[in-house]
Amino acid sequence: MKHLYKTAKFENLNPYVQRVREHPLMSVEASGVFEHYKNKKCVVDLGCGNGHFLSQYLEKYPDFVGLGVERRYKRIFKTQKKLEALGARGLRSEIEDFVAMSPENFWDEVWIQFPDPWPKKRHECHRMIRLSLYFHLNRILKPGGRFCFLSDHADYWNHLMEVQTSKGLFPMMQSLQGDLFHSEPPSLFKKLFLQKELPLYSLIFKK
Numbered sequence: 001m002k003h004l005y006k007t008a009k010f011e012n013l014n015p016y017v018q019r020v021r022e023h024p025l026m027s028v029e030a031s032g033v034f035e036h037y038k039n040k041k042c043v044v045d046l047g048c049g050n051g052h053f054l055s056q057y058l059e060k061y062p063d064f065v066g067l068g069v070e071r072r073y074k075r076i077f078k079t080q081k082k083l084e085a086l087g088a089r090g091l092r093s094e095i096e097d098f099v100a101m102s103p104e105n106f107w108d109e110v111w112i113q114f115p116d117p118w119p120k121k122r123h124e125c126h127r128m129i130r131l132s133l134y135f136h137l138n139r140i141l142k143p144g145g146r147f148c149f150l151s152d153h154a155d156y157w158n159h160l161m162e163v164q165t166s167k168g169l170f171p172m173m174q175s176l177q178g179d180l181f182h183s184e185p186p187s188l189f190k191k192l193f194l195q196k197e198l199p200l201y202s203l204i205f206k207k
């Protein structure tokens with residue numbers, strides 16, 4: 001089935017499609033984006049939303065250069081606007097495509113926070129947290145790099161731990177029913193879940 005974000009009708013209705021395509025930094029191919037981050041201390045936020053977390057994270061850690069990846073045009077456009085002053089960028093891409101294209105041993109940090117849960121079985125194909133992602137994460141992180149995961153969704157967290165237990169590609173895993181990143185700037189969704197006092201699940205894989 002053709003994805004909603006790829007249909008001509010959607011593109012005509014959404015003014016941000018054109019804005020993203022005309023933006024000099026956002027119109028480049030992913031391969032050009034990788035050139036920009038090559039040999040730098042770099043962090044990528046997958047499914048970055050409006051870039052709230054990444055912009056604050058880069059202000060806190062100015063030695064990092066950052067990239068936000070997001071499928072929704074309006075959100076990635078807003079991310080780009082926030083990140084420009086920090087020398088960072090937003091890339092409109094599907095996460096699955098991005099990790100498949102990303103060079104190996106490349107990123108110091110990869111973050112995923114609050115991936116959409118897609119709880120219904122028939123929507124399983126939309127789930128971001130899956131075995132192929134685990135393999136790609138291991139491939140694209142630098143040795144010593146880390147994958148940081150935070151969610152309200154226990155199933156994703158359990159799935160990641162189970163995969164690590166069976167495949168064991170990462171030499172170190174830290175996991176907590178709670179928030180390992182409480183001292184880091186909160187993403188927008190984290191703020192919402194904290195306000196509602198809902199449980200969080202977090203995990204770090206270190207390569």
Ligand SMILES: C[S@@+](CC[C@H](N)C(=O)[O-])C[C@H]1O[C@@H](n2cnc3c(N)ncnc32)[C@H](O)[C@@H]1O
Binds near residue numbers: 187
């Ligand atoms: C629940 S929001 C969380 C946003 C942000 N990480 C936060 O914590 O506030 C999930 C985000 O991931 C994006 N997203 C979901 N699946 C994606 C995919 N396959 N590729 C790119 N972005 C995706 C959605 O558009 C949305 O902005």
